[in-house]
Amino acid sequence: MKKDFVSFVVPVFNEEENIEKIANRLVQVGRKKFYEFEVILVNDNSTDNTYAIMQKLKKKFKEVEVLSRADSSKGMGYALVDGTRKAKGSIVVWTMADLSDDVLTYPKLVEKINKGFDLVVASRWIDGGSRGTLGKGKAFLSKNCSAFYRLVFGLPVHDLTNAFRAFRKEIFDAVQLESGDFAISPEFAIKAHKKGFQVGEVPTTYTDRYAGKSKFSFAKMGLRYFSLLKYRFY
């Protein structure tokens, strides 16, 4: 594990309209703000042009790594876990391929890790943060699930469903994550907190995807988020 090295891990499925933009963005931020970094793009058998573009990006940028999951277990959560296992850095940043995460938040997340936090989530529901262009329904679900997790688990942060976050690689190695889907985000924060790791947050503004198709199912995820209550009894 390399010290002062930041590994961006990006789950990618059918993002042919966004993949080039997000890779360019992360390479730019990395070169400007971090001492050493890598960008790990984790594909799950995309059926559009995404994988071909990813190969091109790997050739273009020495910092870009491409991981293709041939596994039958497709899902954002599995992709994040596999990408993180490959990460060389002592600090890992999870960020989405559809350009929803604010560029200005990357250095803030890493700074807070360097101040001693183990996991820092990017939070839309605190002062200085905002849902940006996120739809009202999803914002409602996220805000209320997060408030519920705060109450049940005593988590000290306000946005648990946002996968956008930074953490020390060591704490990832110390927890076992099982959600293959979007529930990986609250699961990780809950388990890290229960293990006594220091969980913090920085404000961020969200941008809803403007290109490509959503993989989020409102009803399914509402139930999945609620089912995490089971960790109360672990």
Ligand SMILES: Nc1nc2c(ncn2[C@@H]2O[C@H](COP(=O)(O)OP(=O)(O)OP(=O)(O)O)[C@@H](O)[C@H]2O)c(=O)[nH]1
């Ligand atoms: N590798 C992999 N990545 C995925 C999978 N499903 C979604 N992703 C990626 O995970 C990130 C989040 O997925 P989104 O579809 O944007 O989900 P969302 O942000 O809740 O919903 P929208 O932004 O409204 O589409 C994006 O970078 C997707 O490309 C998957 O099955 N495998």
Ligand SMILES: [Mg+2]
């Ligand atoms: Mg999205």
